[in-house]
Each structure stands twice: as structure tokens, then as C-alpha cells.
Amino acid sequence: MTTNTPLSRLAFAPTIASSPIKPILRKTTSVLGTRSRADDSDGADEEEHPTKRQKKTVVFNEQLNVVREIAGKGLEDAKREVRQALEGHARGDDEDYDRLKELFAPSNRNRSPDEDGDDTRPQELMVYVVALTGYVPMLGRSCWGLLRSVLRCAWLDRDESFSKAYIQLLAALSSVQASFFEQVLTMMVDKFSETKTRSVVPGFLPVELETKKRWLHIGIKYLLDLFPAGSAMILNFITAKFPYTTESKAVHMQYIDHLLRLKTSRPDLERDMMELILARLVKLDVEMTLDLENEDDETTRAVMRSREAADARGEDDDDESDDESVMSDEDDLPEETKKVIMIKSKLETLDAIMDLVFSIYDPIFEDPDSDEAVACFEDLLSDFKNVILPHLKSRHTQYLLFKFAMKSDHLMELFIGTILTVAFHSTDAPVIKQAAAAYLASFTARGARVQSNTVQLIVTCLLNYIDYYRSTHKSCRGPDVRRYSLYYASFQGLMYIFCFRWRDLLDREALPDSVDWDDPASFLGRDLPWMPDLRKRMHANIASKLNPLKCCSPAIVEQFAELSHHLRLMYIYPQIEKNKSVHLSQFFTGSYAQGGALRDTGFEFDNEKWTHLEACFPFDPFQLPIAKRWLDLENNYVTWSPISVLRRPGEEDSDEDGEDDSEDDDDDDEDDSEVGEEEMEDMEAFEEDTATDDERGDD
Structure with a gap:
């Protein structure tokens, strides 16, 4: 049995009301011998005295963090059943093994807690979670089916005692082989995009989204503390699974919220998290700019009118559901309407993320000349050079540098000095130098x-x-x-x-x-x-x-x-x-003059x-209506005054x-x-x- 470090500050003894657990092993003759009626939970249920059916307490060993007993079912009995299923699978007899897989299958979520049948009730799954934890070393590559069933279990939709036991199971699985650890981390990162506020498993009270997030990150922190090498792995998974720009604002905001929680619990990932958020912010910014450039003026005006109307009504998340419902019937919509809805969705997502990022950095620069503020600005400059500067079509993300550079002369000098160095004293590509000159x-x-x-x-x-x-x-x-x-x-x-x-x-x-x-x-x-x-x-x-x-x-x-x-x-x-x-x-110096193929010379610059x-x-000018509140444009920004405004009345x-x-x-x-x-x-x-x-x- 694999012994894991206990979860800190999670010792408690909740009370769970449940009926006796039915075994997962088949009732017919087993390869290990014939079981008596006393070993069968069905028979035990019929003969048990009613007074013995009472609430049992989930007892935890404070050192090993394991369940010893639930509702009269001994842990040793559950272990015996799990061991027999795994040993049978190793010999090619999969009947008990398949029952064990079905035990964790998400389909059990749809059962009624009072429904009769041979399946284990939702509340009774935890004892098998603890039992399987002890036999994880018996799992090999031939047990991928069981592993997938375990990882698909709705563990965050149950109570805290189940989450605690399940995290111990994940830790044990992660210790067996690296491929299992990768699957565990992938399962956890997949949950970053979930936006349901409440979910229900029969037999359990509804679980709020905030509670699910808390336990998810308790599990991630526990695993990364046990296996520090997992930090690089989870960073790769987070980067690969970041929502596409076409995803809704709700999905983006939930995902970024998880990244910020991970940043808090794992300070070693803080720089990587913020750089990733800025990189995806730039990507969304550039795509929206190109979308507006490629559309005609009427489409652009329609997007802005739609956004301004929503702001006037004070709508935020509510109107997003309306857009999603409209897009669900997009086959019936005119093409121009689809474009307006899509661009408006990107605009709102970009605005919400920019507003969030401003709120993260702003408290740090309350004293702009402090060591913390200077260090943070230097990190922003690094992100600027690596992420923002190569994309000249970005129109809003760079205002992070603009806002905080205006806070003090020292920060302004750092920004200007960085741009000058890149433009005229670096070995960067010409396009990067040209972008730096434009920024300057x-x-x-x-x-x-x-x-x-x-x-x-x-x-x-x-x-x-x-x-x-x-x-x-x-x-x-x-x-x-x-x-x-x-x-x-x-x-x-x-x-x-x-x-x-x-x-x-x-x-x-x-x-x-x-x-x-x-x-x-x-x-x-x-x-x-x-x-x-x-x-x-x-x-x-x-x-x-x-x-x-x-x-x-x-x-x-x-x-x-x-x-x-x-x-x-x-x-x-x-x-x-x-x-x-x-x-x-x-x-014009064409590709032919630089050694290009002859067919390239046919290109003519008619325009x-x-x-x-x-x-x-x-x-x-900054165009995002919500995030604009952070910039103090009246005092920090020079607006354009055409020559006609400067002339005296007699000089028009x-x-x-x-x-x-x-x-x-x-x-x-x-x-x-x-x-x-x-x-x-x-x-x-x-x-x-x-x-x-x-x-x-x-x-």
C-alpha cells in the first residue's frame, strides 16, 4: 500500500447517512471459491436487524487519512473485493473488473438514491475509493479503462469527505507511473473551463461552484507538493487547453480565475501564469482588430451600437446568455448579424479580461517608486518585449505599460529606454525594430x-x-x-x-x-x-x-x-x-533581385x-468601455486636435x-x-x- 502525505488542515469527521454497501463482486462462483450467503450483501440486508441500521460515522485515521468504516461495511471487505477484481483482470477474467469500472462511471449520477438494484449507491462509493487507493500498485497499462472511469468520476459534485479521499487516490495513482500522473493533471485542468454554478449528484446536496474550485485547487496543490516536477507538466497542459478566442466570455473568465488561483498557491508559476494571460490577451486583441479592419464600416458601427446599448442597460453577464441563445440558432441568422455577434463577443471578452488584469496590477503601483512596483514593471517590460511588441496590430494590451509608466518618471524612463534599445541598439528582426520605433x-x-x-x-x-x-x-x-x-x-x-x-x-x-x-x-x-x-x-x-x-x-x-x-x-x-x-x-527590390524564383517576378504592384x-x-485611442476607467485619460492622454481647430475664425x-x-x-x-x-x-x-x-x- 502506498502511504501519502496527509492533506493539511483537512481532518474532520462528517456524518453520512447511508444504507449498507452492496459488494461489487458477482454472486456466482468465483475463481477464488464460492462465497457464502453471509458474504453477500443482499442476504445480509435481509437478515440484519432493523436496530442495526443506523447512521455510521466516517472514521479517518489521522495519520493516513483513510476511511475505516462506512455504514457497517468494513474497509477490509471492500479491499478484498477490489483485490479480487484486479487479480481476475490480470488473469483475463474481467467480469468483476468491469463491475469495478461501472462503479465509478458517471452514469451512476443519474440514479435515484432510493432506487433498488445491484449497483452501489452514490453515497457508498467512498469506501471503494479508499480500498482502491491501497491497491494502486497493482494497476498497470492494462488498467487504462479503470483509470479512465476513476478520472471521470464526479468527485467535485460530492461532499468534502469524498473529495479528501479521492485526492488521496489521485496521489496514489500519480505515484505509480508518469503517464497516470499526466492523466490526473489533464483531468484537473479540463475542469478549468466549467462554468456551471451548481451541480447535483443524487444523494448529495448541491455543490456551489466556489466550493468545487476550492477543492480542485487543494488537490492540485497537494499533488504538485508531492511531485514538484508536475509544475512544468501542468503549465504545458494549461497553455494547450486555454480557451479559443471564439469561446464565450464566461469560459474565458472562469479559466483565468483558475490560473490566478494556481498562481496564488504556486508562487513559482506566477510569472508563467501572467505571461500566458497576456499572450492570450494579445491574441484576442489582434484578432478583434483584424476582424474590424476586414469588415465594412457599417458592421463596425453595428458592433459599437450593440455594445453601447448593452452598457446603457447595465447588462454584463446576462446579455451573454442572450447572445449564446441567438448563436445556437445561427443557421437562421443573416451573415452580417453573425459577424456582429461574433465581434461583439470578442470585444466583451477582451474588455472583461483587460479590466481584470488592470485590477490585479493596480494595487502594486500605489507606490510606483517602491521596490515591488519597480520589480513588477520590469516583469511587465519583459512580457512587453516577448509577447506584446511582436504584434503591432494589438490595440489595447499595451496600455498596461502606458498606464503604469505614467505613474512615475523612473518607470517612464525604463519604458522609453527599453523601446530605444530595441529599436536602435539590438539585433532583433527589422519588423521588431520597426514596431519599437512606432511605440516610441x-x-x-x-x-x-x-x-x-x-x-x-x-x-x-x-x-x-x-x-x-x-x-x-x-x-x-x-x-x-x-x-x-x-x-x-x-x-x-x-x-x-x-x-x-x-x-x-x-x-x-x-x-x-x-x-x-x-x-x-x-x-x-x-x-x-x-x-x-x-x-x-x-x-x-x-x-x-x-x-x-x-x-x-x-x-x-x-x-x-x-x-x-x-x-x-x-x-x-x-x-x-x-x-x-x-x-x-x-x-522596389523584389524577390528576383534577392535570388528568388523566376515565377516570383510576375507580381506587379498595381496598387x-x-x-x-x-x-x-x-x-x-482606447476603445474598451469598461477597462477604460483605469486609464485617467483626461490627465494622462494627449488627444488629437486637427489644424482646423487651431485656426482663428478668420483663417478657415x-x-x-x-x-x-x-x-x-x-x-x-x-x-x-x-x-x-x-x-x-x-x-x-x-x-x-x-x-x-x-x-x-x-x-
Whole structure:
């Protein structure tokens, strides 16, 4: 018999009312000999005096944690029956063995406790659990059928005394061979996705879901304490069985709740649990983003209207059952309705998980400069580099870093330093570096607590990089977004930062008195004291053969052109017009030039938008209605203000209200020509300088 370490703090002596246990062995002649009527429970039931039928106490040996007696049935009798069944199975006689399997079969759950028959009643199963525990060493690979029946037993739907005895049986099974241990852990992890609040086994009171969770994790902790190597095994099972993104919010939340309980009981798994949750959160985030991008605007609006209506009604879990009932009849639904329901379900799941994760981390950062907070943020940075950063389509998960980086200057420096290192000082893949550059620009532009000196420092770093890159690629034939992706990502980041934080790029001490710092419109149409060499260095890159204005996102180029013109930084419209005659496909480095197969050369870029850098910035507005409450966006987030908002009432363009005003057009043309002549001279000079530099490089 295998002796296991007792379960701590679980010693108790509950009272169970039950009728005498019937044996599992057949009544006919056994291979071990003929049993007398006294050995038969049926006969014993008929001859037993009624006064002997009374409640019996389940007696536990405090050291071995085993049942000694239930309802007048001795443990030794149950052991004898179990042993005989296993010995018979080893000889090829499976009748008693099959009865033993049926004893644990879930079909017994459907019996009435008062139903007559030869089967063992639900309350009487525990004595056989204890008896089988003693004969586990007799189980081999030929007993997989019995093992499956034991693992399918509804042990969490019974009372605590049964759960305690069953956990001892699982421990004994796990000690026999590794394959049994794997099956035990798999059974336990499978229960992570159960969402039924209450369940009933005949003869037992209903068991609440919270009680079932508690005993499940008592069992897991007990097994992992006995077999520490199981930590790696259960981590693999948990990862493999994590719910698919199409599963309901209830399933996801139950599963994650189990992971958090496991994290609490097994601190050695804490980092792995949180990284797994974040990884699956990113996956759900990316899928939802792609779903919305692939659908038309009307479908997206329908999803948001449905979600807003649910929020207005105060619905949460209740409306989920409605969605599930609708989806059960999905064959009758229009295709568009199915898409709306599916995307809405993912949105709600993502929102609920983000809200939960925020609630887990937020208390740690109450003192953002504490050792605990710094250590936790460093763990988040590690997860960011390994899990979040490689997926640029993620739109919400990265706000964990945004929120807590805003808590202190030290945490902000850690985040910015990590991004800078990945973007410009690492050996990571180009796509990872490009994503890091996008994060750097987006965080700098959107972070309201990023100070002006930090903004200027980051802009200087980006300028230094694009100048260095341009000087080392003088032999460039022309713009190529695939070949020079990090260069274009850096230049696009510069334009993006300028559009949001242009005031932070000014020398505040040198501003004229007529400028009001709090009134952006007062800056328009003036010669402003920009940070040193900002105009010159950006002009040099715009006029180079790399031609970043052609490869960067047209939407960002347009906003930058308009804002920089009205702020008199530079006038780049002539270069934009010139770029309209430049076809990127003539410079595009195809797979044939890199040694690809001849058949690859047939690919043509009929639509040149594929040769432009995507305008994807990770800290675009947060869209999850519930989790948004954690972000304090009013104080931490810079919102976009278009140029039309900044202009004074008399400065609106005439074409905004759809009417042509020839006088205003003439005035605008005159203004543009005045600025344009000066700027064009600079542009021509830079083009000449750049061409000369390129020729020298070729020579």
C-alpha cells in the first residue's frame, strides 16, 4: 500500500447517512471459491436487524487519512473485493473488473438514491475509493479503462469527505507511473473551463461552484507538493487547453480565475501564469482588430451600437446568455448579424479580461517608486518585449505599460529606454525594430506626462538616426519601404510626434510676448524658435534619394504638411506634388533581385499603397468601455486636435464649407507663393547638396 502525505488542515469527521454497501463482486462462483450467503450483501440486508441500521460515522485515521468504516461495511471487505477484481483482470477474467469500472462511471449520477438494484449507491462509493487507493500498485497499462472511469468520476459534485479521499487516490495513482500522473493533471485542468454554478449528484446536496474550485485547487496543490516536477507538466497542459478566442466570455473568465488561483498557491508559476494571460490577451486583441479592419464600416458601427446599448442597460453577464441563445440558432441568422455577434463577443471578452488584469496590477503601483512596483514593471517590460511588441496590430494590451509608466518618471524612463534599445541598439528582426520605433513615437506623442525635455531628447535621437542612416546609404537608387523600413518608421515617427507635441519642440524662453502658451492658435503664422537644426535636418532627409515623404503613410504626411506650413516650420507641398510622378515599383527590390524564383517576378504592384508604410501607432485611442476607467485619460492622454481647430475664425479655408471664394483663394495663393519661393530655394539647395554627396559616395 502506498502511504501519502496527509492533506493539511483537512481532518474532520462528517456524518453520512447511508444504507449498507452492496459488494461489487458477482454472486456466482468465483475463481477464488464460492462465497457464502453471509458474504453477500443482499442476504445480509435481509437478515440484519432493523436496530442495526443506523447512521455510521466516517472514521479517518489521522495519520493516513483513510476511511475505516462506512455504514457497517468494513474497509477490509471492500479491499478484498477490489483485490479480487484486479487479480481476475490480470488473469483475463474481467467480469468483476468491469463491475469495478461501472462503479465509478458517471452514469451512476443519474440514479435515484432510493432506487433498488445491484449497483452501489452514490453515497457508498467512498469506501471503494479508499480500498482502491491501497491497491494502486497493482494497476498497470492494462488498467487504462479503470483509470479512465476513476478520472471521470464526479468527485467535485460530492461532499468534502469524498473529495479528501479521492485526492488521496489521485496521489496514489500519480505515484505509480508518469503517464497516470499526466492523466490526473489533464483531468484537473479540463475542469478549468466549467462554468456551471451548481451541480447535483443524487444523494448529495448541491455543490456551489466556489466550493468545487476550492477543492480542485487543494488537490492540485497537494499533488504538485508531492511531485514538484508536475509544475512544468501542468503549465504545458494549461497553455494547450486555454480557451479559443471564439469561446464565450464566461469560459474565458472562469479559466483565468483558475490560473490566478494556481498562481496564488504556486508562487513559482506566477510569472508563467501572467505571461500566458497576456499572450492570450494579445491574441484576442489582434484578432478583434483584424476582424474590424476586414469588415465594412457599417458592421463596425453595428458592433459599437450593440455594445453601447448593452452598457446603457447595465447588462454584463446576462446579455451573454442572450447572445449564446441567438448563436445556437445561427443557421437562421443573416451573415452580417453573425459577424456582429461574433465581434461583439470578442470585444466583451477582451474588455472583461483587460479590466481584470488592470485590477490585479493596480494595487502594486500605489507606490510606483517602491521596490515591488519597480520589480513588477520590469516583469511587465519583459512580457512587453516577448509577447506584446511582436504584434503591432494589438490595440489595447499595451496600455498596461502606458498606464503604469505614467505613474512615475523612473518607470517612464525604463519604458522609453527599453523601446530605444530595441529599436536602435539590438539585433532583433527589422519588423521588431520597426514596431519599437512606432511605440516610441506613439508613447511620446500621446503621453501627457512626457515632459518637454524628454520629447526633445527623443526627437534628437530620431534625427541622429535618420541622419546616420542617410549618410550610410548614399548609393540608394530610390525609395524602397521594405529595404529601408526602419528609416521610414523613424521619419514617420518624427512627423507623428510633431503633429501632437510641436509646442514641446520650441524654445519656450525665446517665444515672442504675443504668443500665449495655452492658446495654440496664437502660434500660427509666426516665425517660431524651433529646437536647433530641426528644420535643416528634416529638410535634408526629405530631399534625399530615400524620399521619406513618398514612403510614409499619406495620411500622416498630409497632416504634417498642413501643420508645419501653418507653423512656418517648412513648406513641403512641392515635394509632395513631385512625388506624384514617382512610381515606387521601379525602385522596389523584389524577390528576383534577392535570388528568388523566376515565377516570383510576375507580381506587379498595381496598387502602390502596399509600398507605403502603414500608419499604425500602438497608443491610438482606447476603445474598451469598461477597462477604460483605469486609464485617467483626461490627465494622462494627449488627444488629437486637427489644424482646423487651431485656426482663428478668420483663417478657415474657404473649401471647408463647400463654397469657392476667389478672393480668399487669391490671398491664400499669395501667402503660399511667398513662403513657397523661400522654401523652394532651400529645397533646391538641399537637393543639390544631397546629389553631390551621393555622387561622392558613388565615387
